[in-house]
Amino acid sequence: MRASQKDFENAMNQVKLLKKDPGNEVKLKLYSLYKQATEGPCNMPKPGVFDLINKAKWDAWNALGSLPKETARQNYVDLVSSLSSSLESSSQVEPGTDRKSTGYETLMVTSEDGITKIMLNRPTKKNALNVEMYHEIMHALKAASKDDSAITVLTGNGDYYSSGNDLTNFTDIPPGGVEEKAKNGAILLREFVGCFIDFPKPLIAVVNGPAVGISVTLLGLFDAVYASDRATFHTPFSHLGQSPEGCSSYTFPKIMSPAKATEMLVFGKKLTAGEACAQGLVTEVFPDSTFQKEVWTRLKAFAKLPPNAMRISKEIIRNREKEKLHAVNAEECSVLQGRWLSDECMNAVVNFLSRKSKL
Numbered sequence: 001m002r003a004s005q006k007d008f009e010n011a012m013n014q015v016k017l018l019k020k021d022p023g024n025e026v027k028l029k030l031y032s033l034y035k036q037a038t039e040g041p042c043n044m045p046k047p048g049v050f051d052l053i054n055k056a057k058w059d060a061w062n063a064l065g066s067l068p069k070e071t072a073r074q075n076y077v078d079l080v081s082s083l084s085s086s087l088e089s090s091s092q093v094e095p096g097t098d099r100k101s102t103g104y105e106t107l108m109v110t111s112e113d114g115i116t117k118i119m120l121n122r123p124t125k126k127n128a129l130n131v132e133m134y135h136e137i138m139h140a141l142k143a144a145s146k147d148d149s150a151i152t153v154l155t156g157n158g159d160y161y162s163s164g165n166d167l168t169n170f171t172d173i174p175p176g177g178v179e180e181k182a183k184n185g186a187i188l189l190r191e192f193v194g195c196f197i198d199f200p201k202p203l204i205a206v207v208n209g210p211a212v213g214i215s216v217t218l219l220g221l222f223d224a225v226y227a228s229d230r231a232t233f234h235t236p237f238s239h240l241g242q243s244p245e246g247c248s249s250y251t252f253p254k255i256m257s258p259a260k261a262t263e264m265l266v267f268g269k270k271l272t273a274g275e276a277c278a279q280g281l282v283t284e285v286f287p288d289s290t291f292q293k294e295v296w297t298r299l300k301a302f303a304k305l306p307p308n309a310m311r312i313s314k315e316i317i318r319n320r321e322k323e324k325l326h327a328v329n330a331e332e333c334s335v336l337q338g339r340w341l342s343d344e345c346m347n348a349v350v351n352f353l354s355r356k357s358k359l
C-alpha cells in the first residue's frame with residue numbers, strides 16, 4: 001500500500017520526536033526525500049563550494065534525479081519507520097533512572113566515595129558538546145540529583161576540559177530549514193542550562209585542561225571550580241558571530257566586574273587559570289602534575305560532610321537567584337536564536353568546518 005499524505009505527516013512528526021541523533025547521513029537522506037516528495041526534482045541553482053551545508057543538501061536532493069513524488073513520500077515514511085526502533089529504545093528510559101557508565105555514548109559516569117563523576121568523553125574531539133552529549137548530560141544530572149551521592153563533579157577526559165559547542169551541530173538542517181534548526185537549538189540550550197540552574201547538590205567543575213564557549217560560561221553556575229594550571233578559559237562569541245549563554249551575561253559581571261566580563265564575553269580575551277582565579281571564576285588552581293591527586297583527595301573529604309546540610313546550605317546561597325537566572329537564560333537563548341541565523345555566525349562556522357579558521 002502506498003503511503004498517504006497523512007502517513008507522510010505522521011512520519012514528519014515522528015522525526016521531531018527522535019531523541020537519538022540519527023547522524024548526518026540519515027538526516028541528509030530525510031531532507032532530500034522530503035524535498036523530492038513535496039517539491040519534486042531539484043531545480044535550484046547549485047550553492048557555492050564554500051557553502052558546505054547547503055551544498056551537501058543540494059547534492060543529496062539532486063541525487064534523487066526524477067524519482068516520482070509518491071515514491072519519495074513512501075521512501076521517507078519507510079526510512080522514518082526504520083528509525084523507530086531507536087526512538088522506542090530511547091523513550092523506554094525512565095526519567096531519573098540511573099544509567100551505568102556504559103549506557104552513555106558521550107560520557108563516563110561513575111559513582112563512588114559519595115561522588116558522582118560525570119566525565120565528558122569525546123577526547124578526540126576535545127570534548128566538544130554534540131546534541132547527544134547535551135541530552136546525556138541532562139540525563140546524568142537528573143540521575144545524580146536523585147542518587148545517594150553527596151556531591152557531583154563535571155570533568156573532561158583527555159587534554160581538554162571541553163572545546164564548547166560542537167560546531168558540526170550546525171550542519172544537520174531539519175526539513176524546516178535553518179529557522180527550525182535555530183529554534184530547536186534555543187529550546188535545547190534553555191533546557192540544558194536550566195538543569196544547571198536547578199541542580200540541588202554541590203556541583204563542582206574539575207577543569208583538567210582548556211575550556212571554550214559554553215563549558216566556560218556554565219562555570220558561573222557551579223558551586224566550586226578547581227583548575228589545572230594548564231587550563232585556559234575562552235569565550236570567543238564575537239569571533240563566532242554569537243552572543244553569551246549559560247547565564248554568563250548576568251553571572252560574569254557579578255563575579256568579575258562588568259569591565260572584565262566584557263573583555264571575556266565581548267572581546268573574547270582568553271584567561272589563564274591564574275587570571276580566572278584572580279577574577280573569581282575559578283576557586284583554586286593546582287599544578288598539573290599533582291592536579292588529579294590533590295583535587296580528588298579534597299573532594300573525597302567534602303563528600304563525607306553531611307549531605308543534607310550541604311544541600312540546604314547550597315539552597316540558601318542560590319535560591320533567591322533562581323528566578324532571575326531562569327529569566328536571563330530565556331533571554332540569552334532567544335538572542336542566540338537570532339545570532340545563529342546571521343551571516344556572521346554562518347560564515348564563522350563554515351570557516352571552521354572548511355578548516356579555514358580555528359580559535
Ligand SMILES: CCCC/C=C/CC(=O)SCCNC(=O)CCNC(=O)[C@H](O)C(C)(C)COP(=O)(O)OP(=O)(O)OC[C@H]1O[C@@H](n2cnc3c(N)ncnc32)[C@H](O)[C@@H]1OP(=O)(O)O
Pocket residue numbers: 124125126128129163164165166167168169185186188189212213214215236237240242245352357358359
Ligand atoms: C545548542 C546549544 C549551543 C550552545 C552554544 C555554545 C557556544 C559555544 O560553545 S562557542 C565555542 C565553540 N567552539 C569553538 O569554536 C572551538 C572550535 N575548535 C577549535 O578552534 C580547535 O579545535 C581547538 C582550538 C579547540 C583545538 O585545536 P587543536 O589544533 O588542538 O585540535 P583540532 O585538531 O582542531 O581538534 C581535534 C578534533 O576535534 C574537533 N573539534 C574540536 N573542537 C570542536 C568543536 N567545538 N566543534 C567541532 N569539532 C571540534 C576538530 O575539528 C578535530 O576534528 P578532526 O580530527 O575530525 O579534524
